[in-house]
Amino acid sequence: MKPSARITLVVSILLVGLVATSVFALYRLDQIRSRVSLREADYLMSPKIVKRLSLGYDGLMADVYWTRAVQYFGARHIVGSRHYELLGPLLEIATMLDPHLTVAYLFGGNFLAPPPPHGAGMPQQAIQLTEYGIRNNPSDWKLYYNLGFIYYMELKDYSKAADAFARGAEVPGAHPFLKVMAAQMAQHAGELQMAQMMWTTAYQSTQDPDIRDNAAAHLLALKVEEDIINLEKLVSLYRERTGDWPSSFSELEATGLLRALPLDPLGQPYKLEPEGRVEVREPSRFRFLEMPSSSSDRSPDGKVSP
Amino acid sequence: MNSRIVYIASNTFREAIRDHVLYNLIAFALLMSGAAILVGQISLGIERLVVVNLGLAAVSLFGVVIAIFIGIGLVSKEIEKRTLYTVLSRPVERWQFIVGKFLGLAGTLVVNTAFMAVGVFAALLYVTRAFERTDVWILVALYLIILQFLMITAIALLFSSFSTPLLSAVFAFSLFVVGSFAEDLRGFAAMARGISRWLAIGVAYLVPNFSSLNVITSVAHQQPVTGQFILSDSLYALVYTAMTLCGAVLIFEHRNLK
Numbered sequence: 001m002k003p004s005a006r007i008t009l010v011v012s013i014l015l016v017g018l019v020a021t022s023v024f025a026l027y028r029l030d031q032i033r034s035r036v037s038l039r040e041a042d043y044l045m046s047p048k049i050v051k052r053l054s055l056g057y058d059g060l061m062a063d064v065y066w067t068r069a070v071q072y073f074g075a076r077h078i079v080g081s082r083h084y085e086l087l088g089p090l091l092e093i094a095t096m097l098d099p100h101l102t103v104a105y106l107f108g109g110n111f112l113a114p115p116p117p118h119g120a121g122m123p124q125q126a127i128q129l130t131e132y133g134i135r136n137n138p139s140d141w142k143l144y145y146n147l148g149f150i151y152y153m154e155l156k157d158y159s160k161a162a163d164a165f166a167r168g169a170e171v172p173g174a175h176p177f178l179k180v181m182a183a184q185m186a187q188h189a190g191e192l193q194m195a196q197m198m199w200t201t202a203y204q205s206t207q208d209p210d211i212r213d214n215a216a217a218h219l220l221a222l223k224v225e226e227d228i229i230n231l232e233k234l235v236s237l238y239r240e241r242t243g244d245w246p247s248s249f250s251e252l253e254a255t256g257l258l259r260a261l262p263l264d265p266l267g268q269p270y271k272l273e274p275e276g277r278v279e280v281r282e283p284s285r286f287r288f289l290e291m292p293s294s295s296s297d298r299s300p301d302g303k304v305s306p
Numbered sequence: 307m308n309s310r311i312v313y314i315a316s317n318t319f320r321e322a323i324r325d326h327v328l329y330n331l332i333a334f335a336l337l338m339s340g341a342a343i344l345v346g347q348i349s350l351g352i353e354r355l356v357v358v359n360l361g362l363a364a365v366s367l368f369g370v371v372i373a374i375f376i377g378i379g380l381v382s383k384e385i386e387k388r389t390l391y392t393v394l395s396r397p398v399e400r401w402q403f404i405v406g407k408f409l410g411l412a413g414t415l416v417v418n419t420a421f422m423a424v425g426v427f428a429a430l431l432y433v434t435r436a437f438e439r440t441d442v443w444i445l446v447a448l449y450l451i452i453l454q455f456l457m458i459t460a461i462a463l464l465f466s467s468f469s470t471p472l473l474s475a476v477f478a479f480s481l482f483v484v485g486s487f488a489e490d491l492r493g494f495a496a497m498a499r500g501i502s503r504w505l506a507i508g509v510a511y512l513v514p515n516f517s518s519l520n521v522i523t524s525v526a527h528q529q530p531v532t533g534q535f536i537l538s539d540s541l542y543a544l545v546y547t548a549m550t551l552c553g554a555v556l557i558f559e560h561r562n563l564k
Contacts, residue, residue, distance in 0.1 A: 060363045063352050063360070
């Protein structure tokens with residue numbers, strides 16, 4: 001073998017070995033880092049410092065921080081974590097770098113507000129974030145809608161929700177539902193219809209397939225709840241008339257209370273349980289459906305989750 | 307335009323191309339296509355924003371790096387290779403040499419930016435499926451970035467006219483960083499008292515104000531840029547460039563090349 005060929009061979013082997021060693025070292029480092037990253041918050045810089053260090057490319061840095069927030073939330077959400085300490089600071093940095101980054105207010109609010117495991121359980125932080133968004137983007141009606149949504153769904157604060165919807169309704173081009181929602185909030189009435197209206201607005205006001213899918217799933221669950229409430233009313237009526245619980249929906253059909261066998265939104269027939277309880281056959285097909293033991297326990301508005 | 311300037315400019319342009327400056331376009335293309343494909347998978351609702359923010363930031367940073375690292379060698383390399391003496395032994399004035407070198411590098415950067423702009427718009431089309439009327443503001447941002455390049459090229463040339471390449475790179479890059487903080491400098495000046503206040507105001511007005519030429523974030527949000535703003539920025543950048551070039555010419559005219 002020529003000396004140059006020998007050198008090539010030795011160096012090539014050395015190179016492969018070094019690459020493998022470097023990959024292994026990095027892998028070990030990652031393991032150590034995941035253990036020491038418990039206090040990640042210590043390494044978060046203040047929004048002002050990040051803004052200065054971005055050298056004018058603050059929009060790009062905001063995108064990076066927003067992506068970090070999404071990744072942080074997603075990684076914890078998927079394992080059912082109940083701790084989201086960094087979510088607020090990450091969103092604060094992203095929105096301070098780019099105060100017009102409306103997605104960070106809209107989605108960020110929905111990450112922060114719902115209770116775990118659906119969200120971070122920090123509705124007050126979600127409200128602060130959304131209010132900051134409104135101050136910087138006063139002509140975006142979706143931010144008022146989001147604010148009202150958080151007040152209503154998470155805090156059940158009807159007057160503040162009504163105020164947020166009413167402020168949003170004044171913005172040119174706002175969804176017409178905002179006026180109705182403001183009025184309904186003021187009356188504390190029709191909560192199932194209210195929830196349907198909210199998720200319909202959420203569905204119609206976004207092009208994002210994930211958000212649309214989420215809103216559609218909520219609407220399906222609400223439709224089931226509405227059906228169940230109506231069917232249980234008919235069952236009670238049957239009992240009032242006959243003195244017995246019906247054993248099947250056919251008995252209701254026979255008395256003229258129902259025209260046909262009732263089907264859930266996915267086409268499966270509803271189940272009639274003892275003592276007049278109505279249930280869906282496959283509850284797992286409705287992601288956001290609650291199955292309480294009696295209709296009186298039933299949540300009127302379905303669930304809130306991002 | 308003076309034919310000698312054109313000749314020097316075209317030679318500088320050719321030399322830059324021969325130095326494989328346009329290879330950066332490959333890195334840029336990879337960055338843009340990677341971002342366009344990846345961002346939808348790792349983030350939420352910011353596909354368009356990322357393409358515009360990342361695209362324009364990359365155009366700006368790649369251009370700044372090219373302007374500094376080629377600009378610092380424009381004069382010193384000619385001295386080192388002794389080609390400057392051949393040029394100046396012909397009927398070429400020193401100021402013509404400086405202006406020609408400036409225009410050659412500026413031309414290279416404009417061509418480079420034009421290619422990158424095509425990349426930005428292609429990535430945008432991939433992400434959004436259709437252009438919108440407001441996308442025209444991206445062209446305005448690109449124009450302002452080119453103005454930024456003119457200023458940095460002139461600054462690099464100024465340092466190159468009297469200093470070594472290494473020191474010129476350090477000076478030019480430092481000035482780029484300071485210029486990006488120009489708005490903060492004004493803020494400090496407003497807060498200071500006495501002599502330090504006047505000193506801070508003087509520095510804030512003397513260093514190049516790159517932040518005023520940066521509209522990347524607002525065009526990413528499809529916000530319009532007013533004609534008055536574009537005009538004022540153009541005037542400022544061109545005057546600053548001319549001023550810096552004058553400084554470079556003055557220094558080079560009096561430099562002892564023996």
